[in-house]
Amino acid sequence: MKNSHSESYAAAGVDVTAGYESVERIKPMVESTYIPGVMGTLGGFGGMFAPDVAGMKKPVLVSGTDGVGTKLRLAQLMDKHDTIGIDCVAMCVNDIICGGAAPLFFLDYIACGKNDPARIAEIVTGITEGCRQSECALVGGETAEHPGLMPDDDYDVAGFSVGIVDEEKIIDGKRLAQGDVLIGLASTGVHSNGFSLVRKVLDVEHADLTSPVEQLGGKSLGEALLTPTRIYVKAIKALLKAGIDIHAVSHITGGGFYENVPRMMTDGLTARIRLDSFPKLPIFQLIQDKGNIPQRDMYNTFNMGIGMILALPAGQAQQALSVLADAGESAYAIGEVVSGANGVELV
Template identity: 70%
Template structure:
């Protein structure tokens, strides 16, 4: 492709040679995510993956797609781009594990106002780090230079992941019953939801505001808000490998506990969650105080410190908590399953 160059396209603001440089920069990053099943290499028209379905009676593909959202505005202001890719991967893989599927591969879509190879390398380094944490391969993607559509220093980042599970081992909440316990796995702060509200109430329209060190946090506001979304793939894998009956899982994203937990409940049952059972990270208290936001709205917008909720039988609670601790997770028994139609009750 060394002889590929268009003066006319360059005059319109699209530098194809910069695109080739970006590909050369990210190629080793992408290849660092390769796992058994990957076919081909970077540069083809489609990402190839041969899944291992040995021992499965009825393999089911589970897919999830998402973006980073307006959290990107914080990355722009901080000029720090190596973590938002983790968010992008996390928002997808954390969704598909709710069905019991383990992610196999990921593809990203990056649209930029101007192709700056070093910045693209930084963004993709986050995507590949997220893939490594999730145990999946980055097998393809697209970088589109769109001058006049995005400002030169801005971009959008989205992606999707595909996972695999045997139908007989899917997690669907069908065996939930009264008395099952709920485990909450700690979040890594705000994750990647509610940033339109965060930016509004904290007045985040310039870098100076983000560089203020806040004693409650122990670091700057910008550092706190750019903490990447936690990836829970290993936690679910470990629980199931050690025989824990994971009956239902909910990824706590936009809409908070109020919207997401009911999605894992079956008709006639409600999740009763005790707010005092887990600590709320200081960032949420700062947001609530700064915007004078009602507590109900906080729990209906943010994860409030719980990024994943899991339902398991009561007699397995000790075993499950021990496994999660050994997997590096901070987890709490946050409630139980009761009869009811509300889907979730926060008490």
């Protein structure tokens, strides 16, 4: 690495030495995420992981991939890059935990106009924090300079995660039944979806992002919008460890309630959700007021304060809420599974 330098490549806009500096800056952060099963260290051509499958009859790997979307623009406008990586991890691991799979490892991809090692380290700070929150290891990644394709200060972040679950313990909705209770886990805000609408309605390119806003409880607009996506991995693990029989799970992302809740339902069953059963976060009221957005569009775009919904037997509802409270989650009984073909009803 010390002998690797190309003046010609640097003249074309790619500084390979900046890439090496980025790796040196992030190496301790990456290694802080290592869990049993990680093999090797940062710098190889492939991340290796040896999963512990003891006690599993038929291990199944579950994978998920996602990015952060145009929420990145808020990070760039505020020059705050140390939390956006949490969002990237969350969007992947929250998906795979829906199937009951515990995340094992994560890999990231950062594309940038120009490699700024300090900023790359900020981004990876968030990625490693997300990995620690979800108890998975960051085993590799890629940082790519795209001069001429992206402005120097621009970047994009994406990643993917792989988890594992025993086949007989997969959560797939097959045992979903009429009368099951729906438990909603509180979100931290907009999470990482609907930001194209948010940016238009709130005119974030010209808005005051740093002054306190009374409607937001004294938070600034930028602070409220950049709040990282909640990671629900530990919460679901706690429920499963306590013996809660989770029948189905839905991660409320882009498309809100109307798109995501039906994905966990089976034919002939509908999730009936009571809108007065959980608090609507102030940021959503601000967005709705500023944009004069119909209620249905709000629930068809945003999570509205509920980031994940679980279906489980009614007799276990109170125990589940207690376990979630002990795990540090705000959770609510928000409805029930009923007969019907709509997939979801908001009442």
